[in-house]
Amino acid sequence: DTEVTQTPKHLVMGMTNKKSLKCEQHMGHRAMYWYKQKAKKPPELMFVYSYEKLSINESVPSRFSPECPNSSLLNLHLHALQPEDSALYLCASSRERTGIQHFGDGTRLSIL
Amino acid sequence: QKEVEQDPGPLSVPEGAIVSLNCTYSNSAFQYFMWYRQYSRKGPELLMYTYSSGNKEDGRFTAQVDKSSKYISLFIRDSQPSDSATYLCAMSPNYAGGTSYGKLTFGQGTILTVHP
Numbered sequence: 703d704t705e706v707t708q709t710p711k712h713l714v715m716g717m718t719n720k721k722s723l724k725c726e727q728h729m730g731h732r733a734m735y736w737y738k739q740k741a742k743k744p745p746e747l748m749f750v751y752s753y754e755k756l757s758i759n760e761s762v763p764s765r766f767s768p769e770c771p772n773s774s775l776l777n778l779h780l781h782a783l784q785p786e787d788s789a790l791y792l793c794a795s796s797r798e799r800t801g802i803q804h805f806g807d808g809t810r811l812s813i814l
Numbered sequence: 815q816k817e818v819e820q821d822p823g824p825l826s827v828p829e830g831a832i833v834s835l836n837c838t839y840s841n842s843a844f845q846y847f848m849w850y851r852q853y854s855r856k857g858p859e860l861l862m863y864t865y866s867s868g869n870k871e872d873g874r875f876t877a878q879v880d881k882s883s884k885y886i887s888l889f890i891r892d893s894q895p896s897d898s899a900t901y902l903c904a905m906s907p908n909y910a911g912g913t914s915y916g917k918l919t920f921g922q923g924t925i926l927t928v929h930p
Contacts, residue, residue: 706857733915742822744902744920745858752915792857801846801906801916805857 705729706806708793714812717783723809725776725793734776735803736768737792745792745805751776783813817841820903820921829930833890837903837921840884845908846916847879849888852900852923861901862888865908893928900925 706727715721727734733752737745750758751770765787767779776793790810794803820837827833835849845866850858862877864870864886870877876889886905890897903921 708857735915742923742925744923747917750915750917757915758917790857796916798909798915800909801904801918802848802860802863803904803916803918804860805850807857810855 706793706795706804708791708806708809710809711807712810712812714814715780715783716814717785719783720779720781722780723778723791723793723811725778725806726774727793727795727804728774729795729804730773731795731804732773732798733796734770735794735796736776736778737794737805739790739792739808749778780811783811785813787811788813815840816922817919818903818905818921821924822922824925824927826927826929827893829893829895829928831893831928833893833897833926833928835888835890835901835903835924835926837886837905838884839886839905839919841905841907841919842881842884843907844905844919846906847877847886848904848906848918849875849877850902850904851897852902854899858902895928895930898927 736748739745749768769777790808792808794805796803848863849861852858874891878887900923904918906916
């Protein structure tokens with residue numbers, strides 16, 4: 703079992719739907735990350751939160767909206783997604799000042 | 815040229831073989847070197863990490879870092895079919911005194927199959 707928990711595991715949505723992905727960690731890490739991963743590719747960074755503040759947005763389209771309600775939780779709100787957004791969405795967390803990140807098992811997202 | 819180069823394989827070996835996985839990099843600022851194992855339909859699992867140079871051993875796994883050559887390796891001894899997965903190397907600078915988060919640079923991943 704991973705120490706970073708993501709829900710749901712699978713999500714199928716239409717292009718007009720609004721949905722949210724959730725991530726939770728209880729390791730006391732103060733940095734949290736969202737990644738997108740396509741088949742046979744490494745994870746691609748989307749957002750970084752540090753001490754609950756957005757630190758990095760890697761030029762992600764506005765149809766993806768992150769939120770960090772507290773130091774243990776991270777959400778990714780989805781709206782009006784495109785078929786090319788179908789991918790595995792991964793959440794990760796790390797201690798301050800290291801790149802040693804721990805990943806969840808991801809949400810497999812399919813856009814119809 | 816990518817900052818981190820990793821041979822994508824695929825690599826197929828018989829059970830019991832010694833497996834060597836490698837990455838080269840170009841950024842001298844990298845100080846943390848990680849190996850992740852990713853099974854199909856799962857997230858990357860942190861296998862081992864090394865800070866700066868040297869070797870680290872954990873059971874059947876040994877990680878080596880040669881900063882002079884900008885080359886890192888992961889060795890798997892007595893490989894098992896359960897080791898079949900994609901192995902990702904990842905690196906980051908030492909952010910001490912700087913930002914409070916660590917941005918990773920990944921290799922492309924090597925697909926490993928260990929057949930019985």
